[in-house]
Amino acid sequence: MRLTPEQQNEVAAQRGEAQLTRRATVPALEEILYEPLAVLDHGFIRVVDYMGEDSAIVQAARVSYGRGTRKVSEDRGLINYLMRHRHTTPFEMCEIKYHVKLPIFVARQWIRHRTANVNEYSARYSILDNEFYVPDSDHLAAQATTNRQGREAVLEGSAAARVLDLLRGDAERAYAGYAELLNEGASGEPTDPSRPGLARELARINLSLNFYTQWYWKTDLHNLMHFLSLRADPHAQYEIRAYAEVMLDTLSRWVPMTYAAFLEYRMNAALISATGLAVIRRLLAGEQVDQTTSGLSPREWRELMALLGHPV
Numbered sequence: 061m062r063l064t065p066e067q068q069n070e071v072a073a074q075r076g077e078a079q080l081t082r083r084a085t086v087p088a089l090e091e092i093l094y095e096p097l098a099v100l101d102h103g104f105i106r107v108v109d110y111m112g113e114d115s116a117i118v119q120a121a122r123v124s125y126g127r128g129t130r131k132v133s134e135d136r137g138l139i140n141y142l143m144r145h146r147h148t149t150p151f152e153m154c155e156i157k158y159h160v161k162l163p164i165f166v167a168r169q170w171i172r173h174r175t176a177n178v179n180e181y182s183a184r185y186s187i188l189d190n191e192f193y194v195p196d197s198d199h200l201a202a203q204a205t206t207n208r209q210g211r212e213a214v215l216e217g218s219a220a221a222r223v224l225d226l227l228r229g230d231a232e233r234a235y236a237g238y239a240e241l242l243n244e245g246a247s248g249e250p251t252d253p254s255r256p257g258l259a260r261e262l263a264r265i266n267l268s269l270n271f272y273t274q275w276y277w278k279t280d281l282h283n284l285m286h287f288l289s290l291r292a293d294p295h296a297q298y299e300i301r302a303y304a305e306v307m308l309d310t311l312s313r314w315v316p317m318t319y320a321a322f323l324e325y326r327m328n329a330a331l332i333s334a335t336g337l338a339v340i341r342r343l344l345a346g347e348q349v350d351q352t353t354s355g356l357s358p359r360e361w362r363e364l365m366a367l368l369g370h371p372v
């Protein structure tokens with residue numbers, strides 16, 4: 061995470077200011093407001109704004125005039141009920157805005173989530189920094205054989221060194237080509253006055269997917285939880301998961317009751333098919349059931365057994 065001294069000063073200036081407001085604020089989130097939280101080698105997430113908190117969900121659900129006089133335990137019960145029964149619109153009453161710096165290949169996965177408002181850094185207008193993602197050695201793994209969308213054993217020794225050389229070398233060469241195409245010095249003057257530079261919107265096409273981009277990303281709490289349920293899940297690619305995990309932490313600071321309900325009824329809960337449920341009922345009744353008599357495919361059977369803590 062590299063912030064220029066000017067960017068650090070801007071963040072510090074924002075963090076130094078406080079506003080008097082009648083709106084509800086959340087001290088635990090205020091604590092990290094505007095602060096860049098490091099993700100991957102050069103990325104970050106900053107919460108730059110938010111609206112509402114747990115009580116806004118309760119107020120919307122009850123269509124009340126104010127904070128109301130209910131007890132904390134009643135609010136928690138109501139939030140749990142809403143989450144459990146997928147009564148989702150009260151959660152849409154809260155919004156959050158993030159500033160995210162992320163590699164382009166992560167941005168391509170992230171942008172598939174259409175229920176958000178996005179404004180990305182323009183590489184037509186500005187010059188991209190020489191910052192690209194190179195996986196940490198712990199995450200440099202071979203292609204999985206069982207799951208085409210996954211990784212398996214971590215690479216070691218000369219194989220790992222060669223991969224890192226290629227990733228770094230290719231990105232450095234791409235950036236050198238980009239800089240040559242732009243032909244622009246720090247203050248905009250040509251680095252080689254004998255030739256024209258290429259338009260920024262074209263020069264950038266030379267860069268690889270591991271270069272960093274940035275955007276502002278605003279969404280409501282309901283859609284944020286949908287995003288997190290997919291992207292903080294172990295099936296998601298590690299790099300986007302790294303962002304989702306930091307966002308989970310911001311969620312726990314912002315709306316602690318909703319966060320707890322989200323973990324209980326979504327993230328750590330399971331969706332079981334009708335046939336899977338029938339298998340569980342038969343097992344509870346003491347019946348011997350195996351995959352062939354379960355009615356489940358071998359894969360579904362493995363998944364159900366893993367869910368029940370009996371991996372096969």
Ligand SMILES: Cc1cc2nc3c(=O)[nH]c(=O)nc-3n(C[C@H](O)[C@H](O)[C@H](O)COP(=O)(O)OP(=O)(O)OC[C@H]3O[C@@H](n4cnc5c(N)ncnc54)[C@H](O)[C@@H]3O)c2cc1C
Nearest residue numbers: 169171172173174175176209283286287290291295296297
């Ligand atoms: C592990 C994983 C692997 C993936 N692999 C691939 C892949 O190989 N190829 C690929 O292309 N994508 C892939 N995706 C992306 C995935 O298919 C979704 O596009 C992405 O997760 C966004 O989900 P979403 O549409 O539910 O989210 P959002 O766009 O935020 O939408 C939220 C919800 O709003 C509703 N909605 C939004 N827009 C519409 C619409 N136009 N019409 C109807 N309903 C709408 C839907 O109910 C949707 O679930 C993968 C995602 C994950 C998590």
